[in-house]
Amino acid sequence: MTDRFHHPDDREARSAARVRALEALLIEKGVITSKTVDTVLNVFETKMGPFNGARIVARAWVDPAFKQRLVADAPAAIAELTDLPEGMAGAEGEHMRAVANGEGVHNLVICTLCSCYPWPVLGLPPYWYKDPTFRSRAAREPRAVLKEFGLTVPESTEVKVWDSSAQIRWFVIPERPAGTEGMSENQLAALVTPEAMMGVAVAASA
């Protein structure tokens, strides 16, 4: 890892003080409440996050017909899963599409302009996804980039790169790892990472 995310202590202390000052002023001026920021963060800890995507992928692994419906119409298929939290078609999830890895095809989602990401099913984008170096290189040399993530994709496998620059938010259904035949959906969901659902990794082996 480079030292891009490490800075002198004072830089962070100043930003921390400035954002706290801003939050305090916005509370005093009646723009937000003293609970607003924590309310937002709580949604991303309990309702919108990669735990939803992992459950959706696990269902797709055990039910091939569901997987087909998920690829054909992701919001409708996700709406079938009534045990997910509310808001799967909420902010940044209004128009989602899923693409499935399979024999001879590997999918990778990028956003070369900013950080488009399907919040309800994946939560907020990790830093690697927002890194300008990733955004630049993944478009032209995806295999070289994937190798740096530890994933080797042979030339015989087509790499499909999806650049989310309009209103559609994408995620990847990784392949089910070998040796997981007897596992429950909950156990399977534990193998699915945000990185696997954006295509820079595959699902963990059992």
Place this chain on the structure above:
Amino acid sequence: MKLQHYLGGLEGLGPITVETRVFVEEWEKRIFGIHTAMMALSPQLPLPATPSAFHTVWTWAHLRTGAEGLNPFDYFKYRYYEKWLGGISGYFIENGYITEEELDARTAEYLADPEKPLPQGGAPEIDRRVERYLAEGDSPKRDVAILPDFQEGDTVTVRNVPTLEHTRLPGFLRNHSGVVETVYPGAYGYLTDTGTDGVGAPMPVYCVRFEAKDLWPGNTEPNVTLYADLYAAYVTKPTA
């Protein structure tokens, strides 16, 4: 047109930074929360009014316009949420919610005593609206009868539109041709008007397939295809 619009395919960059955290500093969570609340409280949304003093429009597009409007060297100097903190504080100052002097003075107080508590209070309707916005979203899809000019399988050429501060057109696709993979049903608006760049009013959106070897001849990897979702304003008939 800015370097930040042309990121796709830039050459000569170093290794990827594989940082899987969403926030690398605790303070980044706070500016994310403030931004999300601003989106939720923005008055153009069809949500019940609240006693919030927030009365001006703030959307994703405003955040992006600020970031893309930066000098490119500044754009790459600041970390992701540092750009947010700069843009959002500037917005509250420019729109008269706070003054720069107030913000500087309060910053000095929290720098001296980081544990100093935040003020308490505020109307609970504000937080209910924020939760409701997150759960319901803000779909840009519009129910208007606009027929797409292109069908799946058609070849289209990406226009080289005059872009000022903000665009939804990845620069590396300009003047290249691809094949329409999907015509999304309906029409999609955008959160702001990008002016001569061409996006704002509802229009069809296409998913267009490009061969990497056509985008970067001799300078890419074999067996790579790139798909981009593009507003109709960004594509035209091939001239040849």
